[in-house]
Amino acid sequence: MKPFAFERARDVDHALSLAAASPGARFLAGGTNLLDLMKLEIEQPPRLIDVGRLPLADIAETAAGGLRIGALATNTAVASDPKVRRRYPALARAILAGGSVQLRNKATVGGNLMQRTRCPYFMDAAKPCNKRLPGSGCSAMEGLSSTLALFGASEMCIAVSPSDMSVALAAFDAVAETVRADGSVQRRSVETLHRLPGEAPQVDTDLAPDELILAVELPPPPEGGQAWRKVRARASYTGALASVAVAGDRVALGAVAARPWRARAAESALADGASPAEAAAAELASAEGEDGRKALVRRLAADVIRQAREGVGS
Amino acid sequence: MLTTIRVNGVDHDVDVDPRTSLLDLLREGLDLKGTKKGCDHGQCGACTVLVNGVRINACLSLAVMHDGDAVLTVEGLASGELLHPVQQAFLTEDAFQCGYCTPGQICSAVGLLAEVAAGQPSEATADLDGPVTLTDAEIRERMSGNICRCSAYPQILAAVRRAAGAAA
Numbered sequence: 001m002k003p004f005a006f007e008r009a010r011d012v013d014h015a016l017s018l019a020a021a022s023p024g025a026r027f028l029a030g031g032t033n034l035l036d037l038m039k040l041e042i043e044q045p046p047r048l049i050d051v052g053r054l055p056l057a058d059i060a061e062t063a064a065g066g067l068r069i070g071a072l073a074t075n076t077a078v079a080s081d082p083k084v085r086r087r088y089p090a091l092a093r094a095i096l097a098g099g100s101v102q103l104r105n106k107a108t109v110g111g112n113l114m115q116r117t118r119c120p121y122f123m124d125a126a127k128p129c130n131k132r133l134p135g136s137g138c139s140a141m142e143g144l145s146s147t148l149a150l151f152g153a154s155e156m157c158i159a160v161s162p163s164d165m166s167v168a169l170a171a172f173d174a175v176a177e178t179v180r181a182d183g184s185v186q187r188r189s190v191e192t193l194h195r196l197p198g199e200a201p202q203v204d205t206d207l208a209p210d211e212l213i214l215a216v217e218l219p220p221p222p223e224g225g226q227a228w229r230k231v232r233a234r235a236s237y238t239g240a241l242a243s244v245a246v247a248g249d250r251v252a253l254g255a256v257a258a259r260p261w262r263a264r265a266a267e268s269a270l271a272d273g274a275s276p277a278e279a280a281a282a283e284l285a286s287a288e289g290e291d292g293r294k295a296l297v298r299r300l301a302a303d304v305i306r307q308a309r310e311g312v313g314s
Numbered sequence: 315m316l317t318t319i320r321v322n323g324v325d326h327d328v329d330v331d332p333r334t335s336l337l338d339l340l341r342e343g344l345d346l347k348g349t350k351k352g353c354d355h356g357q358c359g360a361c362t363v364l365v366n367g368v369r370i371n372a373c374l375s376l377a378v379m380h381d382g383d384a385v386l387t388v389e390g391l392a393s394g395e396l397l398h399p400v401q402q403a404f405l406t407e408d409a410f411q412c413g414y415c416t417p418g419q420i421c422s423a424v425g426l427l428a429e430v431a432a433g434q435p436s437e438a439t440a441d442l443d444g445p446v447t448l449t450d451a452e453i454r455e456r457m458s459g460n461i462c463r464c465s466a467y468p469q470i471l472a473a474v475r476r477a478a479g480a481a482a
Contacts, residue, residue, distance in 0.1 A: 006315060006332035006378050032374045035335075036355050048332070050379060076368075080434040085442040096437040100459025101429065102362055102371045102422065236437065236458035 001038050005047040012179065012212065015051050020181035020210040022047045027212060029072055030106040032099070033115040042125060042132055043116075052108075056214060059083065065220040071110030071213040075165065076101070078109060087221050090245050093228035094168035094254075100237045110213040112165045113176060113193060116204060117258075118239050119159035120144060130156045131201040147241060150287040150294060151257040157201030160255050162239050164230060166190055167254035170262055171245040174218045181210040190216065191252075194259035201258075222248030227308035230254070231300055242297045246308035253283070256297055266301065276305035317381045321346065322390025330377045337361045337372035340387060348388040348417045352461070359460030362418040362425070363387050369425030371459075388417035391424065400424050400477040409473035411464035422460045423474045429456070430478070448478050 005022075009015035019025050025047040028034060037043040056070040059081050067088065069078055078084055079095040099107065121127045121139035128137035140148055140158050149158040170191040178186050194205050207213075230243040243254030249270060251263040266283035274282065280301035287294045318327050321344060328343055337354075340346045340363070352360030354373045361372040364386040391398035397405070400423045410416045430452075435442050438455035446452070453474045454467075462470060 001333045004332060006376070008381075028376075028379070031376065031379065032356060032371070035374050035376065039355065048376075052379060076429075076434065080432075085435065089442050092435065092442055093437070096435065096439075100356075100359065101425070101436070101456055102359060102369050102459045103356060103374075105368045105425075106370045106375065236455055 002041060002044045004038075004045055006050065007047065008050040009054060012051075012054060012056075012214070015049050015054065015212060016179065016181040016210055018047070018049045019212070022049075023209070025049055025209070027051050027110075027114075029108040029111040030074070031111075032103050032107045033111065037116060040123065040125060042123070051212065056110075057108075062217060067218045069109055069216045069218070071215055072108045075099070075104035075107045075109070075112060078165075079104070088168075088172060088218060088226070090226035090228040090247055091165070091168040091172065091218075094164045094230075094243070094245055097228070097230040097240075097243070098164040109165070109216055112163055113190065113213060113216075114205070114207075115163060117159035118162045119148070122159055131159055131197070134200070134202045146293065147239065147255060148289065149257050150284075150289040150297060151253075151261050152196040152259070153257070153288065154197045154199070154201070156199060157197035157258070159197070159201070160257060161194055161259055162255070163260070164240060164243055164254060166193075166260045167243050167252045168228060168245040168247075169216060169218070170260035171247040171250045171252040172218045172221065173250065174216050176216050177214045178207060178211045179214055180208055180212075185214075186211070187217075191260060191262050196258050204258075222250065224248035225308035225311045227304045229300060229304045229307070231296065242293075242300055244297075244301050244304035246304050248308075251279075251283075251301065251305060253297060253301060256287075263301065266305070270305070275302075276309070277302040279305060315378050317378050319377065319380050319382075320384040322385070322387060328377070332376060332378050334377045335373050336363070336365075336375040336377050336380055336385070339377035340372060340385070343377075346387055346389050349421075350414055350417055352415065352418075357461070358415070358418075359422060360415050360418040362421045362460065364421055364425055367425075367428060369422050386421070386424075388420055391420065398424065400427070400473070403473040403477035404470075407469045407473040407476060408466075409469040410462075410466050415460060415462045415464075419457070419460045419462065419470055422457060423477060426453070426456045426474065427478060448475075450475070453478075 026045040028048040056072040127139040240255035253261040263283040266279040269279040269282040284298040350360040352358035356374040
């Protein structure tokens with residue numbers, strides 16, 4: 001691990017002013033992804049700003065009938081919260097599918113959103129990777145492709161977001177509230193918080209270096225059923241080959257793009273009276289990748305849409 | 315960087331490089347070698363300890379993040395000669411072969427029992443709205459962050475089941 005300066009933020013303003021004054025600095029909350037990447041020297045921030053003790057962990061109902069989840073609420077706290085379990089079970093399920101208990105006890109909602117891809121070529125510092133080292137090439141294009149993007153990729157990068165939680169948040173139309181050092185507050189859709197790779201895959205999100213996630217807000221849960229399912233190479237504690245979250249008439253796919261992928265074509269088809277299988281096929285029509293992987297996602301999406309309609313998914 | 319950390323009930327004032335993981339502080343700084351370093355990347359669970367009563371991977375945490383925290387390691391579980399019920403259950407069920415993962419398994423199981431007592435659900439919980447019943451499927455899922463290369467999983471399952479009965 002490269003040397004770095006460590007500072008514990010006294011309050012949000014202190015954290016933001018430190019970030020604004022320190023090019024390359026990173027906020028540290030649970031650290032379960034960032035510290036791992038620093039050990040591998042994939043991340044080499046000159047300064048860590050420990051925000052882990054800021055009072056941003058509340059989970060509270062909003063005036064609009066939704067839920068506001070502080071950015072520092074742990075994954076365990078969110079999945080265990082009675083309001084989440086009762087009204088947003090697909091979110092609780094998605095969080096419980098991620099990592100291990102030890103990781104979820106430490107990992108935060110804000111950190112979950114900011115975690116980086118687990119593309120094996122990004123994680124291997126000996127391999128070319130445009131996300132890790134811009135311009136070095138993409139090893140994944142001709143490599144193992146069982147966990148790579150079907151949607152929204154570019155010639156530069158086909159890595160996917162590893163977050164299970166964000167897939168459910170996208171299905172609930174959640175918004176991330178952020179603040180910058182100049183005091184400006186922004187509300188960004190979780191669905192589009194992450195950029196598609198385009199020509200600059202090294203930039204994961206639109207967040208400015210001094211922009212801190214304060215909370216995630218969910219509108220009231222939509223009418224209709226909810227369901228969540230994750231397919232992976234072993235029964236527990238590994239990343240998704242694919243996942244699907246359904247909330248009412250909204251469908252989001254996970255581990256198929258650099259962001260949680262709202263399946264708009266499937267949603268439109270469902271609105272026009274298509275069956276779950278027809279809706280899933282409509283979404284996959286624009287997918288690019290291996291036929292086997294596309295078939296897996298198509299079948300999974302159809303199953304989970306059906307489960308949500310039958311009320312057996314969560 | 316000056317950090318005060320309570321480990322197994324004893325306060326330690328230490329001056330650590332910010333890069334020092336909690337795991338390395340325990341093992342190298344405080345000479346508590348019970349907590350093991352397996353993968354050092356949060357994938358094996360051998361370094362599991364309890365911080366303020368909650369199980370975490372000590373390898374994926376910096377010591378300086380724990381100023382003022384109370385850490386419990388496998389060395390702090392027994393009361394003198396009287397083993398913690400989870401330690402005793404692992405012995406009774408012969409829940410290890412080489413033993414390298416065992417301190418992490420035991421600390422993880424101690425955390426698991428507290429989480430179940432608090433009603434926290436897992437992926438194996440059928441009804442998120444109902445109470446948690448500690449079935450074998452629940453134990454397996456909740457222990458999935460601890461890998462055992464000798465594959466003593468049937469005995470580990472039995473030990474956690476036994477300890478849960480003792481705690482109930």
